[in-house]
Amino acid sequence: MRFPVSRTVGGKVIGFFRELGVFSMLLGQVIRHPAGVFRNRRLTTEQMVRIGVESLPLITVMSVFTGAVSAWQASYQFQGILPGATTTDFLGAAVSAALLIELCPVLTGIVISGRTGASIAAELGSMRVTEQIDALETLAIDPVRFLAVPRFTAGWFMMPILVVYSYWIAHFGAFIVAFLMLDVSGPKFFNSVQEHFHLQNVIGGLVKAAVFGGGTALIGCGVGFAADGGAEGVGKATIRAFVLSAAFILIADFVLATILF
Amino acid sequence: MIEIRGLHKRFGDKPVLGGVDLTIPDGEALVIAGRSGCGKTVLLKSVIGLIRPDRGSIRIDGEDITVMGRKDLYRVRMKFGMLFQGAALFDSMTVEENVGLPLREHTRMPWPAIRRKVEEKLELVGLPGIGATKPAELSGGMRKRVGLARALMRDPSIILYDEPTTGLDPLTSVKINDLIAEMNDRLRITSIAVTHDMLSAFKIGKRIAMLHEGRVAFDGSVREFRRSADPMVRRFLEYQRDGI
Numbered sequence A: 001m002r003f004p005v006s007r008t009v010g011g012k013v014i015g016f017f018r019e020l021g022v023f024s025m026l027l028g029q030v031i032r033h034p035a036g037v038f039r040n041r042r043l044t045t046e047q048m049v050r051i052g053v054e055s056l057p058l059i060t061v062m063s064v065f066t067g068a069v070s071a072w073q074a075s076y077q078f079q080g081i082l083p084g085a086t087t088t089d090f091l092g093a094a095v096s097a098a099l100l101i102e103l104c105p106v107l108t109g110i111v112i113s114g115r116t117g118a119s120i121a122a123e124l125g126s127m128r129v130t131e132q133i134d135a136l137e138t139l140a141i142d143p144v145r146f147l148a149v150p151r152f153t154a155g156w157f158m159m160p161i162l163v164v165y166s167y168w169i170a171h172f173g174a175f176i177v178a179f180l181m182l183d184v185s186g187p188k189f190f191n192s193v194q195e196h197f198h199l200q201n202v203i204g205g206l207v208k209a210a211v212f213g214g215g216t217a218l219i220g221c222g223v224g225f226a227a228d229g230g231a232e233g234v235g236k237a238t239i240r241a242f243v244l245s246a247a248f249i250l251i252a253d254f255v256l257a258t259i260l261f
Numbered sequence B: 001m002i003e004i005r006g007l008h009k010r011f012g013d014k015p016v017l018g019g020v021d022l023t024i025p026d027g028e029a030l031v032i033a034g035r036s037g038c039g040k041t042v043l044l045k046s047v048i049g050l051i052r053p054d055r056g057s058i059r060i061d062g063e064d065i066t067v068m069g070r071k072d073l074y075r076v077r078m079k080f081g082m083l084f085q086g087a088a089l090f091d092s093m094t095v096e097e098n099v100g101l102p103l104r105e106h107t108r109m110p111w112p113a114i115r116r117k118v119e120e121k122l123e124l125v126g127l128p129g130i131g132a133t134k135p136a137e138l139s140g141g142m143r144k145r146v147g148l149a150r151a152l153m154r155d156p157s158i159i160l161y162d163e164p165t166t167g168l169d170p171l172t173s174v175k176i177n178d179l180i181a182e183m184n185d186r187l188r189i190t191s192i193a194v195t196h197d198m199l200s201a202f203k204i205g206k207r208i209a210m211l212h213e214g215r216v217a218f219d220g221s222v223r224e225f226r227r228s229a230d231p232m233v234r235r236f237l238e239y240q241r242d243g244i
């Protein structure tokens, strides 16, 4: 007990790398099943529908208000920097770039990690503690192929689709605020969006989305598989999955930003 | 034939199995008895490769599963059926999908044909016509019987039962015991059952192995077990009688 601080910090660091190792191993196992995607198409479709349906309401609300607040905030920040007339000229462009590159992918990712990541961990965790995963093993059915592959596939595939949806809704939210509260006309707003539109921003945003979606699903599966200790363990796993996947998204966002942009 | 030699397993610094030796010929009906927490479930799960022992070997028809890769292990597991203590039915699926899953995953049989076979097995366990229900709507006894139907689906040559009658009412217990005994008598399926319940043990077992402090402390026929003068066996039997 002489160095309690360094010991706990050291323990945390070791724990972090061990965790990283576990998830990398799971990733390795998952991508070793390319044929599994086809064989599991029924399971995969189920998971895709589930991710979409589960998260759509919250993504809608999140997107409208993210767009709205971005427009409001951008106009406020431009005050005193840009001359009054130019503010309205650049509003659409500024808001759009932020939404495409950063806000929509990251916030949709956080929503997914709270809805889908946590629910995957809860589902697989309760399957673990009630021996359903052992039961799959005894039936010679690989739990990674049967449970993790469909969720991972659905995760990286659905996320970009949800983000495209979020793009539209968020731009709509931004436009409403610009039009009703900031006196920017429709043509002005959308011309500005269009003039400064770079396909690269969208592609970058969607690449991020796929990484966030796949990572969240994978973390949910890993945490769920590792659950123990009955119903309490399942509850803990749920929270852990959310915390880990949210942290993953924020860190991965930075790393990808430095690579992509 | 199953040959277990020198099996050791510890969790952390807690030794659970300390050198288990057991040979189980084909068609045997073996009951594994022992105090709660003595490692019966760990032994059972080792036999089907869910738990890797630290030391020792487990040969299934001559093949050592403790050194096998995943693929071979899955191949050997096709010989097994296992009934879990809590039945371990997949609660996102219907009874029919649960019981049919092994065939859906391992054969190209079309679903209508699988359904017919599912219904056959459900009839065998005395639950015809419940295919469309979800496990959550079933009682504990019904779940166990569905679990048994699922375990029987691939016509295994070895079935492992983890406490098949614990927590069931006496009448349901009798039904399950009869069913297990019948599997062994009629279909010549090797059965290995873990149980606390001595009534059940005497009904379904022809041979009893008792685990004590990580080793097999008694191994003999049911008759020998009941008449044994071994103080450890006597204590276990008395404790059982008091327990009921």
Ligand SMILES: Nc1ncnc2c1ncn2[C@@H]1O[C@H](COP(=O)(O)OP(=O)(O)OP(=O)(O)O)[C@@H](O)[C@H]1O
Binding pocket: B011, B016, B034, B035, B036, B037, B038, B039, B040, B041, B042, B043, B196
């Ligand atoms: N995965 C595990 N991790 C840590 N310890 C374990 C694990 N599985 C079993 N044990 C320990 O091993 C011991 C034996 O467990 P096991 O489940 O085999 O007992 P059992 O004989 O089946 O008991 P019961 O009759 O109550 O089911 C227990 O003390 C348990 O705490």
Ligand SMILES: [Mg+2]
Binding pocket: B040, B041, B162
């Ligand atoms: Mg047990």
